[in-house]
Amino acid sequence: MSGSVVVAGLGPGRETLVTPEVEAALAEATDVVGYIPYVARVAPRAGLVLHPSDNRVELDRSRHALEMAATGRKVVVVSSGDPGVFAMASAVFEALEAGPVAWRALEIRVLPGITAMLAAAAAAGAPLGHDFCAINLSDNLKPWALIEKRLRLAAEADFAMAFYNPRSKSRPEGFARTLEVLNETCRDARPVLFARAVSTPEQSLRIVPLPECTPEMADMRTMVIVGNSATRVIEGPAGLWLYTPRSA
Protein backbone atom coordinates (compact mmCIF):
# COMPACT_ATOMS: atom_id res chain seq x y z
CA MET A 1 0.00 0.00 0.00
CA SER A 2 1.51 3.35 -1.01
CA GLY A 3 -1.55 5.44 -0.18
CA SER A 4 -1.62 8.13 2.46
CA VAL A 5 -3.94 10.19 4.62
CA VAL A 6 -2.88 13.76 5.36
CA VAL A 7 -5.07 15.60 7.86
CA ALA A 8 -4.56 19.25 7.02
CA GLY A 9 -5.60 22.50 8.69
CA LEU A 10 -6.76 25.24 6.33
CA GLY A 11 -6.68 27.94 9.01
CA PRO A 12 -9.70 30.04 9.97
CA GLY A 13 -10.48 31.48 6.54
CA ARG A 14 -7.99 34.03 5.17
CA GLU A 15 -5.97 32.42 2.39
CA THR A 16 -2.72 34.06 3.57
CA LEU A 17 -3.00 31.96 6.74
CA VAL A 18 -2.73 28.63 4.89
CA THR A 19 0.75 27.20 5.42
CA PRO A 20 2.93 26.27 2.42
CA GLU A 21 3.07 22.63 3.54
CA VAL A 22 -0.72 22.37 3.43
CA GLU A 23 -0.73 23.91 -0.06
CA ALA A 24 1.89 21.35 -1.12
CA ALA A 25 -0.17 18.45 0.27
CA LEU A 26 -3.26 19.65 -1.61
CA ALA A 27 -1.21 19.96 -4.82
CA GLU A 28 -0.20 16.27 -4.55
CA ALA A 29 -3.58 14.89 -3.45
CA THR A 30 -5.75 12.58 -5.53
CA ASP A 31 -8.74 13.00 -3.17
CA VAL A 32 -9.92 15.65 -0.71
CA VAL A 33 -12.55 14.82 1.90
CA GLY A 34 -14.15 17.14 4.44
CA TYR A 35 -17.13 19.15 5.55
CA ILE A 36 -18.78 20.89 2.56
CA PRO A 37 -17.63 24.50 3.24
CA TYR A 38 -14.02 23.42 3.85
CA VAL A 39 -13.81 21.30 0.68
CA ALA A 40 -15.23 24.32 -1.15
CA ARG A 41 -12.03 26.20 -0.25
CA VAL A 42 -9.94 23.73 -2.32
CA ALA A 43 -9.51 24.68 -6.00
CA PRO A 44 -10.69 21.92 -8.39
CA ARG A 45 -8.14 20.57 -10.85
CA ALA A 46 -7.73 17.59 -13.20
CA GLY A 47 -6.80 14.46 -11.29
CA LEU A 48 -8.28 15.64 -7.99
CA VAL A 49 -11.57 14.18 -6.73
CA LEU A 50 -13.45 16.29 -4.17
CA HIS A 51 -15.62 14.45 -1.62
CA PRO A 52 -17.61 17.02 0.35
CA SER A 53 -19.77 15.64 3.15
CA ASP A 54 -22.21 16.96 5.70
CA ASN A 55 -21.48 17.98 9.27
CA ARG A 56 -21.56 15.38 12.09
CA VAL A 57 -20.33 12.48 9.94
CA GLU A 58 -16.72 12.76 11.07
CA LEU A 59 -16.20 9.01 11.65
CA ASP A 60 -17.77 7.99 8.32
CA ARG A 61 -15.58 10.55 6.56
CA SER A 62 -12.49 9.28 8.36
CA ARG A 63 -13.20 5.66 7.42
CA HIS A 64 -13.77 6.72 3.82
CA ALA A 65 -10.40 8.49 3.78
CA LEU A 66 -8.60 5.46 5.22
CA GLU A 67 -10.36 3.07 2.82
CA MET A 68 -9.31 5.15 -0.17
CA ALA A 69 -5.72 5.38 1.12
CA ALA A 70 -5.70 1.58 1.48
CA THR A 71 -6.28 1.34 -2.29
CA GLY A 72 -3.28 3.59 -2.95
CA ARG A 73 -4.96 7.02 -3.13
CA LYS A 74 -3.31 10.14 -1.70
CA VAL A 75 -6.10 11.52 0.47
CA VAL A 76 -6.18 14.89 2.22
CA VAL A 77 -8.75 15.34 4.98
CA VAL A 78 -9.34 19.08 5.32
CA SER A 79 -10.29 20.82 8.53
CA SER A 80 -10.86 24.46 9.28
CA GLY A 81 -8.32 25.93 11.68
CA ASP A 82 -5.98 23.32 13.14
CA PRO A 83 -7.02 19.68 12.58
CA GLY A 84 -6.00 18.72 16.12
CA VAL A 85 -8.23 21.26 17.91
CA PHE A 86 -11.89 20.18 17.93
CA ALA A 87 -11.55 19.08 14.32
CA MET A 88 -10.83 16.01 12.18
CA ALA A 89 -7.53 14.59 13.50
CA SER A 90 -9.00 12.79 16.53
CA ALA A 91 -11.79 11.34 14.39
CA VAL A 92 -9.24 9.91 11.94
CA PHE A 93 -7.33 8.21 14.77
CA GLU A 94 -10.58 6.89 16.29
CA ALA A 95 -11.39 5.33 12.90
CA LEU A 96 -7.83 4.02 12.54
CA GLU A 97 -7.91 2.32 15.94
CA ALA A 98 -11.32 0.73 15.30
CA GLY A 99 -10.51 -0.34 11.72
CA PRO A 100 -8.58 -3.18 10.06
CA VAL A 101 -5.05 -3.65 11.40
CA ALA A 102 -3.73 -3.24 7.84
CA TRP A 103 -4.65 0.45 7.99
CA ARG A 104 -1.91 0.99 10.58
CA ALA A 105 0.71 0.48 7.85
CA LEU A 106 -0.61 3.50 5.92
CA GLU A 107 1.33 6.73 5.83
CA ILE A 108 -0.59 9.18 8.03
CA ARG A 109 0.45 12.78 8.66
CA VAL A 110 -1.20 15.65 10.50
CA LEU A 111 -0.34 19.15 9.25
CA PRO A 112 -1.07 21.88 11.79
CA GLY A 113 -2.96 25.08 10.96
CA ILE A 114 -3.84 28.39 12.57
CA THR A 115 -6.66 27.53 14.94
CA ALA A 116 -9.53 29.99 15.43
CA MET A 117 -8.62 30.99 18.98
CA LEU A 118 -5.15 32.12 17.93
CA ALA A 119 -6.46 34.08 14.95
CA ALA A 120 -9.12 35.70 17.16
CA ALA A 121 -6.58 36.50 19.85
CA ALA A 122 -4.21 38.05 17.31
CA ALA A 123 -6.98 40.17 15.78
CA ALA A 124 -7.82 41.64 19.20
CA GLY A 125 -4.31 41.85 20.70
CA ALA A 126 -2.97 39.16 23.03
CA PRO A 127 -5.70 37.89 25.38
CA LEU A 128 -4.08 34.41 25.54
CA GLY A 129 -0.66 35.74 26.56
CA HIS A 130 -0.72 33.93 29.90
CA ASP A 131 -1.87 30.42 30.92
CA PHE A 132 -5.19 29.53 29.27
CA CYS A 133 -7.58 26.73 28.38
CA ALA A 134 -9.65 25.80 25.34
CA ILE A 135 -13.11 24.32 25.86
CA ASN A 136 -15.58 23.07 23.26
CA LEU A 137 -18.99 24.26 24.54
CA SER A 138 -20.89 21.78 22.37
CA ASP A 139 -22.45 19.00 24.41
CA ASN A 140 -22.88 16.67 21.41
CA LEU A 141 -20.05 14.42 22.61
CA LYS A 142 -19.87 15.07 26.36
CA PRO A 143 -22.35 15.72 29.16
CA TRP A 144 -23.16 19.34 29.98
CA ALA A 145 -22.28 18.71 33.65
CA LEU A 146 -18.66 18.08 32.62
CA ILE A 147 -18.54 21.36 30.71
CA GLU A 148 -19.87 23.22 33.73
CA LYS A 149 -17.34 21.52 36.03
CA ARG A 150 -14.53 22.55 33.70
CA LEU A 151 -15.76 26.14 33.58
CA ARG A 152 -15.75 26.39 37.38
CA LEU A 153 -12.29 24.84 37.72
CA ALA A 154 -10.88 27.01 34.90
CA ALA A 155 -12.20 30.13 36.64
CA GLU A 156 -10.70 28.98 39.96
CA ALA A 157 -7.36 28.40 38.18
CA ASP A 158 -7.66 31.91 36.71
CA PHE A 159 -7.07 30.64 33.19
CA ALA A 160 -8.05 32.82 30.27
CA MET A 161 -10.59 30.70 28.37
CA ALA A 162 -11.21 30.17 24.67
CA PHE A 163 -14.61 28.74 23.76
CA TYR A 164 -15.23 26.86 20.52
CA ASN A 165 -18.78 26.21 19.26
CA PRO A 166 -20.38 28.48 21.86
CA ARG A 167 -23.91 28.34 20.56
CA SER A 168 -26.09 26.64 17.98
CA LYS A 169 -29.77 26.81 17.12
CA SER A 170 -30.28 23.32 18.53
CA ARG A 171 -28.89 24.23 21.98
CA PRO A 172 -29.21 27.96 22.63
CA GLU A 173 -29.34 27.47 26.41
CA GLY A 174 -25.75 26.24 26.85
CA PHE A 175 -24.06 29.57 26.30
CA ALA A 176 -26.58 31.36 28.54
CA ARG A 177 -25.72 28.91 31.28
CA THR A 178 -21.98 29.40 30.58
CA LEU A 179 -22.33 33.13 31.19
CA GLU A 180 -24.23 32.47 34.46
CA VAL A 181 -21.50 30.11 35.70
CA LEU A 182 -18.75 32.57 34.77
CA ASN A 183 -20.47 35.47 36.52
CA GLU A 184 -20.96 33.33 39.65
CA THR A 185 -17.34 32.19 39.74
CA CYS A 186 -15.36 35.15 38.35
CA ARG A 187 -17.35 37.93 40.12
CA ASP A 188 -15.68 40.73 38.19
CA ALA A 189 -16.00 42.73 34.98
CA ARG A 190 -13.14 41.11 33.06
CA PRO A 191 -13.33 41.69 29.28
CA VAL A 192 -14.79 39.08 26.95
CA LEU A 193 -13.99 38.98 23.23
CA PHE A 194 -16.61 37.94 20.70
CA ALA A 195 -14.75 37.36 17.44
CA ARG A 196 -17.10 36.43 14.60
CA ALA A 197 -15.98 35.02 11.23
CA VAL A 198 -12.42 35.75 12.22
CA SER A 199 -9.93 36.42 9.38
CA THR A 200 -12.70 36.51 6.75
CA PRO A 201 -14.10 39.64 5.04
CA GLU A 202 -17.07 39.49 7.46
CA GLN A 203 -14.87 39.55 10.56
CA SER A 204 -16.33 41.48 13.49
CA LEU A 205 -14.79 41.95 16.94
CA ARG A 206 -16.60 43.04 20.07
CA ILE A 207 -15.17 43.42 23.57
CA VAL A 208 -17.74 43.37 26.39
CA PRO A 209 -17.35 43.30 30.20
CA LEU A 210 -18.43 39.88 31.51
CA PRO A 211 -21.52 41.09 33.43
CA GLU A 212 -22.85 42.77 30.27
CA CYS A 213 -22.47 39.74 27.99
CA THR A 214 -25.66 38.21 26.62
CA PRO A 215 -26.16 34.84 24.91
CA GLU A 216 -27.09 36.26 21.52
CA MET A 217 -23.66 37.93 21.21
CA ALA A 218 -22.36 34.52 20.04
CA ASP A 219 -23.37 32.16 17.26
CA MET A 220 -21.66 29.11 15.73
CA ARG A 221 -19.26 31.32 13.75
CA THR A 222 -18.12 33.13 16.92
CA MET A 223 -14.98 32.43 18.89
CA VAL A 224 -15.37 33.61 22.49
CA ILE A 225 -12.31 34.45 24.59
CA VAL A 226 -12.74 35.30 28.27
CA GLY A 227 -9.81 37.09 29.88
CA ASN A 228 -8.24 36.08 33.17
CA SER A 229 -8.55 38.36 36.22
CA ALA A 230 -5.66 40.54 35.00
CA THR A 231 -6.66 40.96 31.35
CA ARG A 232 -6.59 44.61 30.27
CA VAL A 233 -8.12 46.81 27.60
CA ILE A 234 -6.12 49.62 25.96
CA GLU A 235 -8.13 52.35 24.30
CA GLY A 236 -6.65 53.97 21.23
CA PRO A 237 -7.94 56.11 18.37
CA ALA A 238 -8.31 53.04 16.18
CA GLY A 239 -10.29 51.02 18.73
CA LEU A 240 -9.61 48.69 21.63
CA TRP A 241 -6.73 46.31 22.23
CA LEU A 242 -7.13 43.40 24.61
CA TYR A 243 -4.16 41.73 26.30
CA THR A 244 -3.29 39.51 29.22
CA PRO A 245 -0.06 40.45 31.01
CA ARG A 246 2.74 37.90 31.11
CA SER A 247 3.13 38.11 34.87
CA ALA A 248 0.84 37.10 37.73
Next chain:
Amino acid sequence: MSGSVVVAGLGPGRETLVTPEVEAALAEATDVVGYIPYVARVAPRAGLVLHPSDNRVELDRSRHALEMAATGRKVVVVSSGDPGVFAMASAVFEALEAGPVAWRALEIRVLPGITAMLAAAAAAGAPLGHDFCAINLSDNLKPWALIEKRLRLAAEADFAMAFYNPRSKSRPEGFARTLEVLNETCRDARPVLFARAVSTPEQSLRIVPLPECTPEMADMRTMVIVGNSATRVIEGPAGLWLYTPRSA
Protein backbone atom coordinates in the same frame (compact mmCIF):
# COMPACT_ATOMS: atom_id res chain seq x y z
CA MET B 1 3.26 58.94 11.94
CA SER B 2 3.01 56.28 9.27
CA GLY B 3 5.15 53.68 11.02
CA SER B 4 3.90 50.32 12.14
CA VAL B 5 4.65 47.45 14.45
CA VAL B 6 3.77 43.96 13.21
CA VAL B 7 4.18 41.20 15.79
CA ALA B 8 4.69 38.07 13.70
CA GLY B 9 4.86 34.38 14.51
CA LEU B 10 7.52 32.41 12.62
CA GLY B 11 6.14 29.03 13.69
CA PRO B 12 8.17 26.40 15.54
CA GLY B 13 11.01 26.06 13.04
CA ARG B 14 10.18 24.36 9.72
CA GLU B 15 10.07 26.99 6.99
CA THR B 16 6.99 25.42 5.37
CA LEU B 17 5.05 26.37 8.51
CA VAL B 18 5.59 30.12 8.07
CA THR B 19 2.36 31.69 6.81
CA PRO B 20 2.34 33.75 3.60
CA GLU B 21 1.15 36.84 5.49
CA VAL B 22 4.18 36.70 7.78
CA GLU B 23 6.46 36.36 4.74
CA ALA B 24 4.76 39.41 3.20
CA ALA B 25 5.21 41.47 6.37
CA LEU B 26 8.92 40.58 6.48
CA ALA B 27 9.29 41.55 2.81
CA GLU B 28 7.91 45.03 3.58
CA ALA B 29 9.76 45.63 6.84
CA THR B 30 12.47 48.20 7.38
CA ASP B 31 13.46 46.73 10.77
CA VAL B 32 13.19 43.34 12.45
CA VAL B 33 13.61 42.98 16.21
CA GLY B 34 13.60 39.82 18.29
CA TYR B 35 15.52 37.25 20.25
CA ILE B 36 18.81 36.35 18.52
CA PRO B 37 17.90 32.87 17.16
CA TYR B 38 14.56 34.09 15.79
CA VAL B 39 16.06 37.13 14.01
CA ALA B 40 18.63 34.70 12.56
CA ARG B 41 15.74 33.02 10.70
CA VAL B 42 15.07 36.23 8.71
CA ALA B 43 17.05 36.55 5.46
CA PRO B 44 19.12 39.76 5.30
CA ARG B 45 18.46 42.11 2.38
CA ALA B 46 19.21 45.70 1.35
CA GLY B 47 16.98 48.15 3.21
CA LEU B 48 16.30 45.83 6.14
CA VAL B 49 17.97 46.42 9.51
CA LEU B 50 18.13 43.42 11.83
CA HIS B 51 18.10 44.10 15.60
CA PRO B 52 18.79 40.83 17.42
CA SER B 53 18.64 41.01 21.22
CA ASP B 54 19.18 38.68 24.13
CA ASN B 55 16.56 36.67 25.97
CA ARG B 56 14.62 38.21 28.90
CA VAL B 57 14.64 41.76 27.52
CA GLU B 58 11.13 41.54 26.07
CA LEU B 59 9.96 44.93 27.37
CA ASP B 60 13.09 46.78 26.20
CA ARG B 61 12.72 45.17 22.80
CA SER B 62 9.04 46.15 22.64
CA ARG B 63 9.77 49.78 23.54
CA HIS B 64 12.51 49.85 20.90
CA ALA B 65 10.07 48.57 18.28
CA LEU B 66 7.44 51.18 19.22
CA GLU B 67 10.02 53.99 19.29
CA MET B 68 11.22 53.10 15.80
CA ALA B 69 7.64 52.88 14.51
CA ALA B 70 7.00 56.34 15.97
CA THR B 71 9.70 57.68 13.63
CA GLY B 72 7.97 56.12 10.62
CA ARG B 73 9.80 52.77 10.41
CA LYS B 74 7.98 49.55 9.48
CA VAL B 75 9.02 47.26 12.29
CA VAL B 76 8.39 43.53 12.56
CA VAL B 77 8.79 41.93 15.98
CA VAL B 78 9.47 38.25 15.40
CA SER B 79 8.47 35.47 17.78
CA SER B 80 8.90 31.76 17.51
CA GLY B 81 5.60 29.89 17.26
CA ASP B 82 2.57 32.14 17.76
CA PRO B 83 3.34 35.62 19.12
CA GLY B 84 0.29 35.52 21.39
CA VAL B 85 1.24 32.30 23.25
CA PHE B 86 3.99 32.91 25.82
CA ALA B 87 5.78 35.13 23.33
CA MET B 88 6.16 38.78 22.30
CA ALA B 89 2.62 40.07 21.72
CA SER B 90 1.73 40.63 25.39
CA ALA B 91 5.07 42.38 25.97
CA VAL B 92 4.38 44.78 23.09
CA PHE B 93 0.98 45.70 24.56
CA GLU B 94 2.47 46.10 28.04
CA ALA B 95 4.99 48.56 26.55
CA LEU B 96 2.26 50.28 24.55
CA GLU B 97 0.08 50.81 27.61
CA ALA B 98 2.97 52.13 29.73
CA GLY B 99 4.38 54.35 26.95
CA PRO B 100 3.54 57.77 25.48
CA VAL B 101 -0.11 58.16 24.49
CA ALA B 102 1.05 59.08 20.97
CA TRP B 103 2.11 55.47 20.44
CA ARG B 104 -1.55 54.43 20.51
CA ALA B 105 -2.04 56.04 17.11
CA LEU B 106 0.50 53.69 15.53
CA GLU B 107 -0.61 50.88 13.27
CA ILE B 108 -0.17 47.68 15.24
CA ARG B 109 -0.95 44.21 13.94
CA VAL B 110 -0.45 40.73 15.37
CA LEU B 111 0.01 37.93 12.81
CA PRO B 112 -0.64 34.47 14.24
CA GLY B 113 1.69 31.51 13.76
CA ILE B 114 1.79 27.79 14.42
CA THR B 115 2.50 27.53 18.14
CA ALA B 116 4.74 24.73 19.43
CA MET B 117 1.99 22.76 21.17
CA LEU B 118 0.00 22.42 17.94
CA ALA B 119 3.06 21.37 15.93
CA ALA B 120 4.01 18.86 18.64
CA ALA B 121 0.45 17.53 18.83
CA ALA B 122 0.30 17.14 15.04
CA ALA B 123 3.64 15.32 14.92
CA ALA B 124 2.39 12.76 17.45
CA GLY B 125 -1.25 12.47 16.37
CA ALA B 126 -4.03 14.40 18.12
CA PRO B 127 -3.43 14.56 21.90
CA LEU B 128 -5.19 17.96 22.13
CA GLY B 129 -8.36 16.76 20.39
CA HIS B 130 -10.54 17.40 23.44
CA ASP B 131 -10.62 20.26 26.01
CA PHE B 132 -7.11 21.24 27.08
CA CYS B 133 -4.99 23.89 28.76
CA ALA B 134 -1.63 25.51 28.09
CA ILE B 135 0.63 26.35 31.03
CA ASN B 136 4.02 28.07 31.02
CA LEU B 137 6.06 26.18 33.63
CA SER B 138 8.59 28.99 33.98
CA ASP B 139 8.28 30.79 37.30
CA ASN B 140 10.18 33.87 36.12
CA LEU B 141 6.98 35.93 36.01
CA LYS B 142 4.63 34.14 38.44
CA PRO B 143 4.98 32.36 41.76
CA TRP B 144 5.51 28.62 41.69
CA ALA B 145 2.54 28.13 44.03
CA LEU B 146 0.23 29.46 41.30
CA ILE B 147 1.66 26.99 38.78
CA GLU B 148 1.09 24.14 41.21
CA LYS B 149 -2.48 25.28 41.91
CA ARG B 150 -3.19 25.38 38.18
CA LEU B 151 -1.74 21.89 37.68
CA ARG B 152 -4.01 20.46 40.38
CA LEU B 153 -7.13 22.18 39.02
CA ALA B 154 -6.30 21.19 35.43
CA ALA B 155 -5.96 17.55 36.52
CA GLU B 156 -9.27 17.76 38.40
CA ALA B 157 -10.90 19.23 35.27
CA ASP B 158 -9.39 16.35 33.25
CA PHE B 159 -7.87 18.73 30.73
CA ALA B 160 -5.09 17.51 28.49
CA MET B 161 -2.16 19.83 29.31
CA ALA B 162 0.50 21.42 27.15
CA PHE B 163 3.57 22.70 29.00
CA TYR B 164 5.82 25.42 27.61
CA ASN B 165 9.30 26.03 29.05
CA PRO B 166 9.23 22.89 31.18
CA ARG B 167 12.81 23.03 32.40
CA SER B 168 15.90 25.19 32.36
CA LYS B 169 19.34 24.91 33.89
CA SER B 170 18.51 27.69 36.33
CA ARG B 171 15.43 25.88 37.73
CA PRO B 172 15.69 22.12 37.22
CA GLU B 173 13.45 21.39 40.23
CA GLY B 174 10.22 22.82 38.78
CA PHE B 175 9.58 20.05 36.30
CA ALA B 176 10.43 17.36 38.87
CA ARG B 177 7.80 18.91 41.15
CA THR B 178 5.34 19.08 38.21
CA LEU B 179 5.67 15.32 37.70
CA GLU B 180 5.11 14.70 41.43
CA VAL B 181 1.96 16.82 41.44
CA LEU B 182 0.60 15.11 38.31
CA ASN B 183 1.23 11.63 39.73
CA GLU B 184 -0.51 12.61 42.98
CA THR B 185 -3.54 14.06 41.21
CA CYS B 186 -3.94 11.92 38.07
CA ARG B 187 -3.14 8.53 39.70
CA ASP B 188 -2.97 6.69 36.37
CA ALA B 189 -0.57 5.78 33.58
CA ARG B 190 -1.82 8.24 30.97
CA PRO B 191 0.65 8.89 28.14
CA VAL B 192 2.92 11.92 28.15
CA LEU B 193 4.53 13.28 24.98
CA PHE B 194 8.03 14.78 25.05
CA ALA B 195 8.47 16.57 21.72
CA ARG B 196 11.91 18.10 21.35
CA ALA B 197 12.92 20.61 18.67
CA VAL B 198 9.59 20.02 17.00
CA SER B 199 9.41 20.57 13.22
CA THR B 200 13.21 20.99 12.94
CA PRO B 201 15.69 18.42 11.53
CA GLU B 202 16.56 17.49 15.15
CA GLN B 203 12.94 16.70 16.08
CA SER B 204 12.54 13.77 18.48
CA LEU B 205 9.30 12.41 19.91
CA ARG B 206 8.96 10.17 22.94
CA ILE B 207 5.75 8.86 24.52
CA VAL B 208 6.07 7.73 28.14
CA PRO B 209 3.46 6.62 30.72
CA LEU B 210 3.14 9.29 33.43
CA PRO B 211 4.54 7.20 36.31
CA GLU B 212 7.69 6.48 34.26
CA CYS B 213 8.42 10.11 33.34
CA THR B 214 11.62 11.62 34.75
CA PRO B 215 12.67 15.28 34.88
CA GLU B 216 15.61 14.92 32.49
CA MET B 217 13.28 13.83 29.68
CA ALA B 218 12.58 17.56 29.12
CA ASP B 219 14.79 20.57 28.44
CA MET B 220 14.02 24.10 27.26
CA ARG B 221 13.56 22.92 23.66
CA THR B 222 10.97 20.33 24.70
CA MET B 223 7.22 20.72 24.49
CA VAL B 224 5.48 18.42 26.97
CA ILE B 225 1.88 17.31 26.40
CA VAL B 226 0.09 15.29 29.08
CA GLY B 227 -3.00 13.42 27.92
CA ASN B 228 -6.32 13.50 29.70
CA SER B 229 -7.68 10.35 31.39
CA ALA B 230 -8.99 9.01 28.05
CA THR B 231 -5.94 9.65 25.86
CA ARG B 232 -4.94 6.58 23.87
CA VAL B 233 -1.88 5.19 22.14
CA ILE B 234 -2.14 3.28 18.85
CA GLU B 235 0.76 1.00 17.97
CA GLY B 236 1.62 0.58 14.34
CA PRO B 237 4.58 -0.65 12.33
CA ALA B 238 5.86 2.91 11.92
CA GLY B 239 5.67 3.78 15.62
CA LEU B 240 3.12 5.15 18.06
CA TRP B 241 0.22 7.51 17.53
CA LEU B 242 -1.22 9.45 20.45
CA TYR B 243 -4.76 10.82 20.42
CA THR B 244 -7.46 12.07 22.73
CA PRO B 245 -10.97 10.98 21.79
CA ARG B 246 -13.53 13.65 20.97
CA SER B 247 -16.09 12.31 23.42
CA ALA B 248 -16.12 12.10 27.21
